[in-house]
Amino acid sequence: MNYNVDEKGYYGDFGGAFIPEMLYPNVENLRQNYLKIMREPSFIEEFNQLLKDYVGRPSPLYFAKRLSKKYNTKIYLKREDLNHTGAHKVNNTIGQILMAKRLGKKRIIAETGAGQHGVATATVCALMGMECIVYMGEIDIARQAPNVARMKMLGAEVRPALSGSRTLKDATNEAIRDWINNPVDTHYIIGSAIGPHPYPDMVTRFQSVISEEIKKQLKEKEGKENPNYVIACIGGGSNAAGTYYHFLHEEEVGIIAVEAAGKGVHSGESAATSALGKEGVIHGCKTLLMQTKDGQITEPYSISAGLDYPGVGPMHSHLYKTGRAEFYSATDDEAMQSGLELTKLEGIIPAIESSHALAIFKHKTFTPEDVVVLCLSGRGDKDLDNYIKYFNL
Amino acid sequence: MNRIKQKIQEDKKLLSIYFSAGFPTLNDTFTIIQDLEKNGVDFIEIGLPFSDPLADGPTIQESSTIALKNGMTTETLFSQLKDIRKTVHIPLIIMGYFNPMLQYGVEAFCATCAEIGIDGLIIPDLPLDVFEREYKAIFEKHGLLNIFLITPQTSDERIKQIDAASDGFIYMVSSAGVTGSQSGFGNTQEDYFSRIKKMNLKNPQVVGFGIKDAETFKQATKSTKGAIIGSAFIKHLHKEGIKGISGFIKSVR
Numbered sequence A: 001m002n003y004n005v006d007e008k009g010y011y012g013d014f015g016g017a018f019i020p021e022m023l024y025p026n027v028e029n030l031r032q033n034y035l036k037i038m039r040e041p042s043f044i045e046e047f048n049q050l051l052k053d054y055v056g057r058p059s060p061l062y063f064a065k066r067l068s069k070k071y072n073t074k075i076y077l078k079r080e081d082l083n084h085t086g087a088h089k090v091n092n093t094i095g096q097i098l099m100a101k102r103l104g105k106k107r108i109i110a111e112t113g114a115g116q117h118g119v120a121t122a123t124v125c126a127l128m129g130m131e132c133i134v135y136m137g138e139i140d141i142a143r144q145a146p147n148v149a150r151m152k153m154l155g156a157e158v159r160p161a162l163s164g165s166r167t168l169k170d171a172t173n174e175a176i177r178d179w180i181n182n183p184v185d186t187h188y189i190i191g192s193a194i195g196p197h198p199y200p201d202m203v204t205r206f207q208s209v210i211s212e213e214i215k216k217q218l219k220e221k222e223g224k225e226n227p228n229y230v231i232a233c234i235g236g237g238s239n240a241a242g243t244y245y246h247f248l249h250e251e252e253v254g255i256i257a258v259e260a261a262g263k264g265v266h267s268g269e270s271a272a273t274s275a276l277g278k279e280g281v282i283h284g285c286k287t288l289l290m291q292t293k294d295g296q297i298t299e300p301y302s303i304s305a306g307l308d309y310p311g312v313g314p315m316h317s318h319l320y321k322t323g324r325a326e327f328y329s330a331t332d333d334e335a336m337q338s339g340l341e342l343t344k345l346e347g348i349i350p351a352i353e354s355s356h357a358l359a360i361f362k363h364k365t366f367t368p369e370d371v372v373v374l375c376l377s378g379r380g381d382k383d384l385d386n387y388i389k390y391f392n393l
Numbered sequence B: 001m002n003r004i005k006q007k008i009q010e011d012k013k014l015l016s017i018y019f020s021a022g023f024p025t026l027n028d029t030f031t032i033i034q035d036l037e038k039n040g041v042d043f044i045e046i047g048l049p050f051s052d053p054l055a056d057g058p059t060i061q062e063s064s065t066i067a068l069k070n071g072m073t074t075e076t077l078f079s080q081l082k083d084i085r086k087t088v089h090i091p092l093i094i095m096g097y098f099n100p101m102l103q104y105g106v107e108a109f110c111a112t113c114a115e116i117g118i119d120g121l122i123i124p125d126l127p128l129d130v131f132e133r134e135y136k137a138i139f140e141k142h143g144l145l146n147i148f149l150i151t152p153q154t155s156d157e158r159i160k161q162i163d164a165a166s167d168g169f170i171y172m173v174s175s176a177g178v179t180g181s182q183s184g185f186g187n188t189q190e191d192y193f194s195r196i197k198k199m200n201l202k203n204p205q206v207v208g209f210g211i212k213d214a215e216t217f218k219q220a221t222k223s224t225k226g227a228i229i230g231s232a233f234i235k236h237l238h239k240e241g242i243k244g245i246s247g248f249i250k251s252v253r
């Protein structure tokens, strides 16, 4: 079974490029060039240099001793929270800004939910001196205020998305409309492994540095490259795709995805796409998607702005459908408790998105011999308000 | 013969109107279509509302949202149109995004369209290659035309491909942008229009996006077969309700 994208841009039944003709020239240009550009020695060199000196990679693979003791297994945390700007998102924005430059683009647009991708995009635009416009749902602007301030300080213009549920899905719609309106000079830096082909594959490749490093680091620490399990939270699925990438075809490695169940999978306020979704088309790709019987896309809910998306990337739909990955979901409460637990046991305040991945230990029991690698996708600074409110701190 | 193919043989510039089904109120669909025909509109695009209309600006987004709030569904639209061919004879096209059609089942959707007497579909987010690979045979079986879009950025090579794959007409998007965002017709359009004219395509072109009144209609149809008005008509419905239809059409031509 192949878990990577095929020549037509599909992961099994999922993916493709379901885009209006207005976007065709841009997406086609990207499709024809992305692999060629990513293989150019000068691109590789610049990308690696920036990941090292600017982002601070490799990110540590940290053995979480007290957490491991509590759950009686061996837990390693891949510390994407220590990256510059505080999450895995920057791996992708560095790659895409270099891509945009080589494609001759002058103006960058992005969507953002939690604001992490917006900050990571604004950051690389500052770095490269490029114009940056970030679309963000009005609701998310309110619940992620510190990140809005950071984007503005970095010189980006933050435009509120006022349609629909005014969250990530709607911000993505607005970004796509901007791209339709500006077809020549603009590159759209999508923030997750979603969108029309080749975006899911391109984002996955930029994020695959996560699993590449895990292999090397685990070899040093455990004497073997492959853990028993890799675990990540899934919004659109970019940190997960990066965490899984080099293990997709290693059958001995179990792949675990944790989605946001919000107030409960069947509460009507959830973002657990694999459980609630059906095949459909969103933002240019065919994938699992939360929708009504009539094909209208439904509004997801999660306490975490970064997981508040009604679809998952096409790669993950394929991993789900083929049974290659196990899918779990964590409620708001489980995630918040798991976030606090990591803080108390390890002195690390995780992003609420990452707290969902940590909630796996409430759902699945591992053996004492299992080596479990969990992607700690981001730090919790942006979520302090939420934690404070939730725990009455 | 398909009504669209018949229509394009008429020796005149064609005026087409787009509206969102279920707007301003749920059951206006039938009346709007009848009134448009009565006032001399040549063919109609019935918008099947979608929650996430990527290629549309604020006006059509809002009319779609209102239509959905009013309770419009694919099923409801089909039942509203059930008897439309008893009174209406001009070509009718359904324009909508792909996901609702996919959920209804593309085959079932096309079969119902054919039963009702729909002549063609415009599906902006169903790309040419996927259509040809997976759905073309179904459309042909049910006698439905699929209308493709081209834009000022579409390469000559791709335009030729689209021309070869098209039957009926080509939907020529007037300028870069979502619906309702165009400020008028300038030099860029002139160049684009003359480039297309020189290509001598087998299909006539009908221009859409940014047509709002007699002047833009005239400009858009100088070298093409017709033009489609969407956002401007919806704005007019918003302001005046369905009684204003005749006044609006007369103001255009």
Ligand SMILES: Cc1ncc(COP(=O)(O)O)c(C=O)c1O
Pocket (backbone or CB within 6 Å): A087, A088, A113, A114, A115, A116, A117, A191, A192, A193, A233, A234, A235, A236, A237, A238, A239, A240, A305, A306, A307, A351, A353, A354, A377, A378, A379
């Ligand atoms: C820290 C963190 N983790 C995870 C996510 C979810 O995105 P993805 O599923 O693409 O990794 C986000 C999104 O904003 C995030 O900020």
